[in-house]
Amino acid sequence: MNASGKSTDGDMPDFSDVESGASSTAKETAPAFKMYTIKSGDSLSKIAKREYGNANDWRKIFEANQDTIKNPDKIFPGQEIRIPL
Amino acid sequence: MKIMTQISVAAFAAALVLSATACKKKEETAAVPSPAPAPAAAPAAPDVINVPVSVKQVTLSNKIDEATKQAAMPMSSFAASDTIYAVVDTIGSGKTAIKALWTYHKGDKTAQVNETVQEIDAAGPASTEFHVSKPSGWPVGDYQVEVLLNGTSASVQKFTVK
Numbered sequence: 001m002n003a004s005g006k007s008t009d010g011d012m013p014d015f016s017d018v019e020s021g022a023s024s025t026a027k028e029t030a031p032a033f034k035m036y037t038i039k040s041g042d043s044l045s046k047i048a049k050r051e052y053g054n055a056n057d058w059r060k061i062f063e064a065n066q067d068t069i070k071n072p073d074k075i076f077p078g079q080e081i082r083i084p085l
Numbered sequence: 086m087k088i089m090t091q092i093s094v095a096a097f098a099a100a101l102v103l104s105a106t107a108c109k110k111k112e113e114t115a116a117v118p119s120p121a122p123a124p125a126a127a128p129a130a131p132d133v134i135n136v137p138v139s140v141k142q143v144t145l146s147n148k149i150d151e152a153t154k155q156a157a158m159p160m161s162s163f164a165a166s167d168t169i170y171a172v173v174d175t176i177g178s179g180k181t182a183i184k185a186l187w188t189y190h191k192g193d194k195t196a197q198v199n200e201t202v203q204e205i206d207a208a209g210p211a212s213t214e215f216h217v218s219k220p221s222g223w224p225v226g227d228y229q230v231e232v233l234l235n236g237t238s239a240s241v242q243k244f245t246v247k
Contacts, residue, residue, distance in 0.1 A: 026208070
């Protein structure tokens with residue numbers, strides 16, 4: 001399995017279309033986010049298109065991961081990133 | 086007659102002795118008042134504010150009150166089309182990252198369903214909800230959601246989809 005929700009075991013169901021969210025009665029210090037593991041062939045634009053329906057929202061993902069992504073064109077399979085919800 | 090007089094005198098004397106003893110006991114009782122009961126110590130109010138955030142309880146449901154984040158009805162079994170909510174009630178204060186890690190279990194195999202994080206700055210008791218849905222429907226089977234506070238496991242709730 002991986003953090004994207006897709007099992008690497010063919011015997012297990014595919015959870016890649018799971019939608020999620022969170023909210024609190026306490027002060028939220030940042031928008032909720034879900035964790036995603038970069039797969040081969042991914043780009044921030046592709047992920048943004050899949051997650052938000054708009055590839056131009058890649059910057060939203062980039063800004064949420066500036067501690068780990070220095071160049072938006074350089075992401076690596078296996079890298080875990082935050083996807084703001 | 087003399088015998089009767091003697092018996093009466095003896096009885097009277099005995100009555101006097103008994104009466105005197107009783108009075109003495111009363112006096113003693115009165116002279117030593119029982120100590121006033123100590124005031125009951127006020128129970129210490131649980132300090133739910135100035136302590137680090139901890140999980141009080143996690144409740145699963147398919148519906149919550151959006152304002153209070155409280156579960157409409159605790160559940161442990163869901164339908165394939167349900168949105169599944171995990172309501173995390175916390176106490177304490179401070180900045181905390183609450184993570185809900187949803188997994189599916191089949192035999193000894195595990196598949197990750199979703200991993201969502203909400204960062205909060207709590208100032209006392211709070212309720213934080215996490216929810217997951219699957220437009221194509223949840224596979225029937227066994228699931229669990231693990232709640233972690235700042236990376237440390239705080240609760241595990243198991244549930245099924247039927």
